[in-house]
Amino acid sequence: xxxQLRVNGKPQHSAVEPRLLLVHYLRDVLGLTGTHVGCETSIxxxxxxxxxxxxxxxxxxxxxxxxxxDVTTIEGLAWAPEAGGALHPVQEGFWEKHGLQCxxxxxxxxxxxxxxxxxxxxxxxxxxxxxxxxxxxxxxGYQHIVDAVQFAAKKxxxxxxxxx
Amino acid sequence: xAAGVGTAAPKGHIGRAMKRKEDPRLIQGxxxxxxxxxLPGMVYAGIVRSPHAHAKIRSIDTSKAQTxxxxxxxxxxxxxxxxxAPVPCAIQMPDLKMALRPVLATDRVRCVGEGVAVVVGSDKxxxxxxxxxxxxxxxxxxxxxxxxxxxxxxxxxxxxxxKDNVAYKWELEGGDLKKAFAQADKVIRQRMxxxxxxxxxxxxxxxxxxxxxxxxxxxxxxxxxxxxxLRTQLAAMLGAPEHSVQVIAPExxxxxxxxxxxxAEEALVAxxxxxxxxxxxxxxxxxxxxxxxxxxxxQIVDAEVAVxxxxxxxxxxxxxxxxxxxYFQLLTPLVPTLTGLMIAGCYKIPAVRVEIxxxxxxKMATDAYRGAGRPEATYIIERVxxxxxxxxxxxxxxxxxxxFPKPKEFPYAAPTGLVYxxxxxxxxxxxxxxxxxxxxLRQEQxxxxxxxxxxxxxxxxxxxVCGMGPSSAMPAGGWESGTVRVEPTGKVxxxxxxxxxxxxxxxxxxxxxxxxxxxxxxDVNVLHxxxxxxxxxxxxxxxxxxxxGGTAMYLSLVKVRDKxxxxxxxxxxxxxxxxVFEGGKVYSKSAPKKSLDFxxxxxxxxxxxxxxxxxxxxxxxxTFFEPSNFVFPFGAHICVVEVDAxxxxxxxxxxxxxxxxxxxxxxxxxxxxxxxxxVQSVGQAMFEEAVYDEQGQLITGELMDYAIPxxxxxxxxxxxxxxxxxxVNPMGVKGVGEAGTIGSTPAIVNAxxxxxxxxxxRHVDMPVKRERIWRLIRQAREGR
Numbered sequence: 001x002x003x004q005l006r007v008n009g010k011p012q013h014s015a016v017e018p019r020l021l022l023v024h025y026l027r028d029v030l031g032l033t034g035t036h037v038g039c040e041t042s043i044x045x046x047x048x049x050x051x052x053x054x055x056x057x058x059x060x061x062x063x064x065x066x067x068x069x070d071v072t073t074i075e076g077l078a079w080a081p082e083a084g085g086a087l088h089p090v091q092e093g094f095w096e097k098h099g100l101q102c103x104x105x106x107x108x109x110x111x112x113x114x115x116x117x118x119x120x121x122x123x124x125x126x127x128x129x130x131x132x133x134x135x136x137x138x139x140x141g142y143q144h145i146v147d148a149v150q151f152a153a154k155k156x157x158x159x160x161x162x163x164x
Numbered sequence: 165x166a167a168g169v170g171t172a173a174p175k176g177h178i179g180r181a182m183k184r185k186e187d188p189r190l191i192q193g194x195x196x197x198x199x200x201x202x203l204p205g206m207v208y209a210g211i212v213r214s215p216h217a218h219a220k221i222r223s224i225d226t227s228k229a230q231t232x233x234x235x236x237x238x239x240x241x242x243x244x245x246x247x248x249a250p251v252p253c254a255i256q257m258p259d260l261k262m263a264l265r266p267v268l269a270t271d272r273v274r275c276v277g278e279g280v281a282v283v284v285g286s287d288k289x290x291x292x293x294x295x296x297x298x299x300x301x302x303x304x305x306x307x308x309x310x311x312x313x314x315x316x317x318x319x320x321x322x323x324x325x326x327k328d329n330v331a332y333k334w335e336l337e338g339g340d341l342k343k344a345f346a347q348a349d350k351v352i353r354q355r356m357x358x359x360x361x362x363x364x365x366x367x368x369x370x371x372x373x374x375x376x377x378x379x380x381x382x383x384x385x386x387x388x389x390x391x392x393x394l395r396t397q398l399a400a401m402l403g404a405p406e407h408s409v410q411v412i413a414p415e416x417x418x419x420x421x422x423x424x425x426x427x428a429e430e431a432l433v434a435x436x437x438x439x440x441x442x443x444x445x446x447x448x449x450x451x452x453x454x455x456x457x458x459x460x461x462x463q464i465v466d467a468e469v470a471v472x473x474x475x476x477x478x479x480x481x482x483x484x485x486x487x488x489x490x491y492f493q494l495l496t497p498l499v500p501t502l503t504g505l506m507i508a509g510c511y512k513i514p515a516v517r518v519e520i521x522x523x524x525x526x527k528m529a530t531d532a533y534r535g536a537g538r539p540e541a542t543y544i545i546e547r548v549x550x551x552x553x554x555x556x557x558x559x560x561x562x563x564x565x566x567x568f569p570k571p572k573e574f575p576y577a578a579p580t581g582l583v584y585x586x587x588x589x590x591x592x593x594x595x596x597x598x599x600x601x602x603x604x605l606r607q608e609q610x611x612x613x614x615x616x617x618x619x620x621x622x623x624x625x626x627x628x629v630c631g632m633g634p635s636s637a638m639p640a641g642g643w644e645s646g647t648v649r650v651e652p653t654g655k656v657x658x659x660x661x662x663x664x665x666x667x668x669x670x671x672x673x674x675x676x677x678x679x680x681x682x683x684x685x686x687d688v689n690v691l692h693x694x695x696x697x698x699x700x701x702x703x704x705x706x707x708x709x710x711x712x713g714g715t716a717m718y719l720s721l722v723k724v725r726d727k728x729x730x731x732x733x734x735x736x737x738x739x740x741x742x743x744v745f746e747g748g749k750v751y752s753k754s755a756p757k758k759s760l761d762f763x764x765x766x767x768x769x770x771x772x773x774x775x776x777x778x779x780x781x782x783x784x785x786x787t788f789f790e791p792s793n794f795v796f797p798f799g800a801h802i803c804v805v806e807v808d809a810x811x812x813x814x815x816x817x818x819x820x821x822x823x824x825x826x827x828x829x830x831x832x833x834x835x836x837x838x839x840x841x842x843v844q845s846v847g848q849a850m851f852e853e854a855v856y857d858e859q860g861q862l863i864t865g866e867l868m869d870y871a872i873p874x875x876x877x878x879x880x881x882x883x884x885x886x887x888x889x890x891x892v893n894p895m896g897v898k899g900v901g902e903a904g905t906i907g908s909t910p911a912i913v914n915a916x917x918x919x920x921x922x923x924x925x926r927h928v929d930m931p932v933k934r935e936r937i938w939r940l941i942r943q944a945r946e947g948r
Contacts, residue, residue, distance in 0.1 A: 019289070033200035034193015036417070038366050039450040043867040046366055074193030091191040095183055098832045101840065102666030103190030104366040104417030110191065129875040136867070138366050138418050139666050141839030141904075142875040 003067040007032070008076025016063045022056075023047045025063035026073055034074035034107045038136070045135030048108035049073050055115035057108075057134070074107035077114065089152040090114050099148030101139035109135045113149045122153060177679040178895075181832035184671040185685065195415040198370035198387045203443035206372070207236050209433055210291040210446070212281040212298045213455065214273035217307035217526040217860020218322070221271055221280065221300060228297040229283055234290025237440055238298070240281045241270035248431045249401045253492035254639035257334065257501075261326045263524060265491035267401075267428040267435075273302070274322055274490035275526050276862050277455025279428055284436055284444060307860035311464065311487040311523040322490060322524045331488050331522040332497055336504045338579030339515030344479025348470035352551050357929045358540040360462035360487065360854040361847075362864070363533045364872055365665075367417020368448035369457055371430050373437035383410045384434050387417065389424040390703035391663050393640055395695045401431040402438075409434075413693035416665030420844070421532035422457050423665065424705040425494045454865045459854055460533020462487040463500060463540050469548050475556055475563040479515040482507055482544060486522045489529035495536075496529050497522055498639070502537025502629070505580050509545035510589045510627040510798055511567040516579045526860040532705065534844055535905045538628045546624045546910030547927070550917065554926060560623045560914070561597060565590060568625075575891075582629060584796040585890050585898075587824070592886045593625050596800035596822040599884055605804060613922060618807040619817070620919025623800070624911035630899035631795035631892065632706030643790040644708065645699045646716030648677065648724045650783035652770040654748075654763025656681065656688040661701010662713030663693045667837070667901060669709055672829045673717055676895070680721040681728075682745030683762065699786055707797070707899025710829060715893040716789035723785035732765045734776040795890045795898040799823035801842070803911040807919040812938030814850060814916055816879050821907070824886045826898035834900050835883050841904020842881055847873050849912035850931050920944075 004013050007030060014029060026032045026049065035058060038046030042060040049058045050072040079086045090113045093099060100106040109132060116123060116131035123131060128149045129142070137145060189195050226238040250264035268279045281298050285291040308314045308322055314329040322329055345351060372385040382404060388394050391411040399406035416423065429446055436444045448457065463486050470479040486500035504518035549567075553560040568589040569576045576584045602621070609619045633642040647659040658673055674688035691697055701713070725745060733740030738752035751759035768774070772781035804818035821838055828834050851871040855863040864870040889896025909930065916932045917925060923944035928936065 017289070024288075027200075031202075032193070033196075036197070036367070037199070037447075038368075039867045041450065041866060041868060044366060044450075074191075078192060087191065094191050095187045098184065098836050100187060100190055101668065101836060102366065102416065102418040103186070103195050104197065106190055107193045125880070126876070129878070132875050136366065136872060136874065138364055138420070138844070138872065139840045140836055141841075141843030141881065142873075142878060143839045143881055144836055146875065146880075 001064050003064055005066050005068060006070045008072060018062070018064055020063040021059060022061040022063045022066050023058035026058060032073050032075050036104055036107060038104065043136070044105070045112060046105050046108045048111045048135065050111055050115060053118065055112050074110060077110065088114065089155040090117065090149065092155065093148035093151035097144050097147035097151055099140065099145045105135060105137045109137060109145060113152065116149065117153055117156060121157060177675040177685060178829055180675065180830065182671060182675055182685060182830055184668050185674060186668060186670045197367055197415045197417055198372055198385050199447050201372045201385055201414065203372070203374055206443040206445055207284050207286055207440065208288045208291050208445050209436060210283045210295050211279045211429065212283070212295055212300065213452065214269065214276060214278045214280055216273055216302050216304050217276050218305040219273050219302040220305060221269060221273065222303055223301045224281060225299040226281060229294040232290070232294040232297055234285045234287050235283060235294045236286060237284040238281060241266060241268035244268060244435065245270065248435050251428050251491065251493065252397050252401065252426055253496060254494050255496070255498045257332055257497060260332045260497055263323050263331065263491050265428060267432050275528055276860060277452065277528060282432060282436070284440065307526045309525055309527065309856050309858060309860050311485050311525055314523050314525050315521065322526060329524040331524050334501050334504065334520040335518065336580060337517045338581060339479070341479050341481060341515040341517045344515040345470045348478050349473040350471050350555060351468055352471065352555050353466070353468045354547065354551055354927055355464065355466050356544060356547055356927070358461040358463045358543055359930055360530065361460045361533060361852050362454055362854050362870055363420045363422035363457065363460060365418030365420055365422060368450060368453040369423065369427065369429065370447040371433040372443065372445045373434040374443040375438040375441065377441060380408050381410065382408060382434055382438065383412065384430065385412045385414055386430050387423055388413045389416070389419045389663060389665055389705050391693050391695050392661060392700050393703060394426055394430065397426040398431055398434055402434060410696045413663045419665045420534040421460065421536055421705060424532050424703065425458055451866055454870065455528060455862055458493050458531035458533065459489070459528050460530060461540060462530050463503065465544050467544055467548055469552060471552050473556060475552060475558055475566045477511055477513045477567050480507065480513050480548065481517045484518065484520040486520055487525050487527065487530060488522050489525060489527040491529055493529040493531045496531050499530065499532055499537045503540040505582055506538050506541035506629055507545060508578050508580055509542060510587065510625055511545070512569050513579060527856055534841070535902045538902065538906045539845065539909055542624070542626045542628070542906050543910045546626065547913065550914045551926065561593065561602065564593060564623065564625050583793060584627065585793060585892050586888045587627065587796060587798050588886060588888050589625055589798060592798060592822045592824055593800040595884055595886055596802050596820050599822065599882060600802040600818065600820040602802070618809055618919040618922065620805045620807065620915040620917065622803040622911045622913065622915025622918055624907050624914065625800045626907035627796050627798040628903055628906040629794045629796055630707035630902060631711030631791060632708045633794045634791055641702060643702065643788050644713040644716045645701045645786060645788050646713060646720050647699055647784065647786040648717060648720040650724055650766050652767055654766045656683065658688060658690045658717055659698040660690060660692050660713050660717055661698060662704045662709040663701070664704050664709065667704060667709055668833045672710060672833060673714060675829055676714060676718060677721055680725055681762065682747060682749065707901040707903070710897050711795050711890070711893055711899050712789060712791055714897060715895060716787045718895055719787040719789055720785040723787070724783055727783060728765050728769070730776050730779060731769050732760055735760060735765065735768060791892055793892045795826065795892050797823065797825045797898040797900060797903045799903060799907055801907045801911040803915040805912070805915040805919055807916060807937060809941050812934035812936070812941065814932050814937060816846065819879055819881045821881060821904065822884045822886060823900065823903050824888050825900040825903060826890045827887060827896040828885065829897065837900045838883055838904045839881055841902060842908045843873050843878060845905045845908040846878065846912060848930055849909045853931050
């Protein structure tokens with residue numbers, strides 16, 4: 001089946017098998033390997049990407065369901081990737097606050113946090129813990145992830161309106 | 165940042181909460197894990213696994229799969245007979261009955277998930293389809309699931325070459341146990357269970373292998389904690405010369421011990437790459453990870469403690485039944501013995517005796533999972549201390565205090581035969597009690613109890629053995645290698661045999677190197693995980709990376725600095741012994757204004773025009789560091805829970821962790837290790853349990869059914885540290901990777917039991933699920 005979509009701002013036009021999962025489309029067809037597969041059952045959230053601005057678990061979305069959508073993966077999150085180093089505040093928060101260890105859950109965790117902050121720019125700690133409830137991390141114990149999201153929330157506050 | 169010229173000692177980098185050097189790539193999705201590796205012409209492998217716990221294989225029909233679209237090859241155990249040796253076990257013990265896992269089963273399967281055939285295809289969807297076309301005719305046999313039944317009379321024998329299902333018996337005795345029990349005012353007994361757990365790193369296992377026939381070179385990328393040991397074992401399994409095998413551990417997405425192993429698939433995929441002359445990739449699914457990657461814990465213990473009425477511990481006897489599963493993996497039989505070695509915890513117990521029976525069952529192997537035997541020991545002894553306190557109606561803190569060895573008694577020879585390096589248990593407990601405001605917590609508990617609310621306070625004062633370890637105690641050697649190579653431009657490459665998988669050695673080791681050479685950590689690149697680039701090493705496990713691998717690198721840094729001091733002294737005509745390395749400069753303490761650029765000194769050693777007499781050109785040193793002992797981190801954890809008596813729900817309210825891992829290289833990373841360790845232990849205490857049913861089916865076979873902690877399950881953890889340097893290594897460091905996991909399960913369970921004390925509850929087994937707690941409360945209420 002033919003699909004047309006935008007991935008990280010770039011238009012894509014591909015012929016895919018109907019059963020191809022979005023995560024495999026992103027990883028194997030487009031070579032965007034920052035999106036990870038952790039469980040194949042939409043429990044762990046490692047495969048989280050933004051589809052039309054909303055966090056989805058790309059291991060349980062078919063590529064054909066993304067036809068016409070605007071998909072953002074971790075590779076497209078930085079504010080100006082071409083400029084090299086202009087990290088998104090959530091990425092910056094994860095770095096500043098040691099919000100990752102092995103890094104495997106990190107791309108999905110970051111995109112869930114971005115989604116959370118879009119919906120709730122000033123979350124309480126409890127809201128952050130609930131908000132990343134669909135993402136599992138086995139290394140950090142989550143506390144530094146919470147700190148990272150708080151860091152990002154603080155940093156994004158004056159700019160929250162200017163982001164899409 | 166870097167200390168300026170003129171400061172006495174460069175104290176800039178060690179001890180600093182530096183952001184990690186690893187992170188920029190990982191937060192941008194640029195890390196390269198095994199699954200991210202794509203090679204031209206690569207094919208994919210998938211494995212047909214046994215759905216039975218115990219069965220004879222009558223026949224395997226692969227014909228439909230052979231002709232399925234996209235299929236390149238289908239192989240069974242018969243097809244690889246003689247080509248690949250079984251999965252190795254490194255442990256030797258007297259009278260140990262071996263049970264090695266075949267790479268693919270041929271006549272019999274002994275646990276769910278055992279591989280029986282492999283399909284290779286040009287695309288992973290084609291492989292997935294073809295797996296369903298393979299028909300295996302099994303004749304099911306009775307499954308042996310309960311380890312106590314496994315060693316009772318009449319149990320079906322899992323390995324016919326052995327007479328029963330007892331894999332080994334192991335005993336340890338220290339002190340006069342008979343006398344201890346004869347002198348006791350009280351003897352307290354309790355059965356406790358450390359349930360079977362599943363490690364669940366977020367990245368499953370995965371292997372990519374490529375064979376380049378022209379060079380006769382096999383390269384294997386594997387998500388492993390031990391690339392060098394894996395290379396040696398793969399060479400042996402495949403009958404390949406070791407110098408033709410390269411193992412690369414790329415970015416590894418967590419291990420927790422589950423990747424401290426050698427697995428059937430690593431050898432199988434390597435064999436396929438050679439046999440098919442194509443690069444082959446195999447990525448474990450999460451379901452396979454649950455079934456076919458090692459499990460942890462799974463011990464039943466009957467503990468008896470002899471005490472005096474004042475709380476003095478006299479003796480401890482433990483009988484342990486350890487469920488080893490069907491086959492040994494690399495360290496399977498060893499793990500329970502670590503429980504024996506640490507059974508006395510941080511207490512002066514004059515006499516101990518531990519009897520361990522290792523048992524075969526039709527389950528996946530148990531092996532080293534974060535803590536490996538020590539969480540079990542800590543759980544037992546810390547529960548015992550609370551049982552003693554409850555029995556004698558004393559405060560748990562008081563009973564602990566009474567039995568600590570004093571700081572001046574270190575090095576302290578425990579009755580188990582280990583010599584603990586250094587500690588101040590009293591101070592860490594006092595720090596935790598103060599931080600938690602313990603007296604106030606007890607008042608609050610009283611107040612709430614009067615209102616019918618059940619708050620519990622749990623203590624754990626732990627010691628663990630890590631920095632694994634002296635080679636005398638380690639099957640494959642316990643040393644580590646560290647190479648420091650200063651490149652001609654003054655940039656530094658460190659090669660470490662410690663192969664990290666989230667611990668952050670690229671940062672902490674760069675901090676140490678930068679401090680020693682007066683550079684910025686950005687000037688230091690830490691390489692690891694590639695057996696061709698890095699001198700032989702042992703790997704990252706047993707909280708050994710900094711204490712052993714870091715020390716190896718430190719000693720190489722000393723050698724390099726000495727050489728560069730000679731070089732600088734030669735150029736400056738100053739005493740080499742007075743050289744200071746600081747801010748990218750080298751100068752003499754006697755003439756600080758006459759400084760040289762670090763890079764210029766290094767450059768002079770490479771251009772080698774005017775070397776001091778007898779000096780070799782180049783700037784590189786390698787050290788193989790053999791530690792003289794383990795190191796023994798310790799700490800005190802306090803947990804506060806509230807139990808809902810109507811629903812049995814346990815909520816963690818507060819968690820205070822005071823840990824002592826000796827000198828700290830990076831406090832941010834130490835906190836991260838502690839948090840993660842504690843939360844992994846929250847998993848064991850509250851949620852996690854690998855359940856096999858009576859037929860040996862793994863009921864908790866997915867993340868749907870096996871609950872690991874989520875962010876909202878946890879309170880904010882308060883951490884603090886005391887610092888008692890280790891005398892075992894020059895940096896005075898201990899380990900911290902497992903401490904949180906080792907210290908915290910008993911704190912949580914002790915808190916739950918404390919909360920339930922008004923119901924007369926003296927013990928509850930893990931995990932403290934609602935149903936279990938609700939039943940206990942209900943039984944107590946109905947009994948009244």
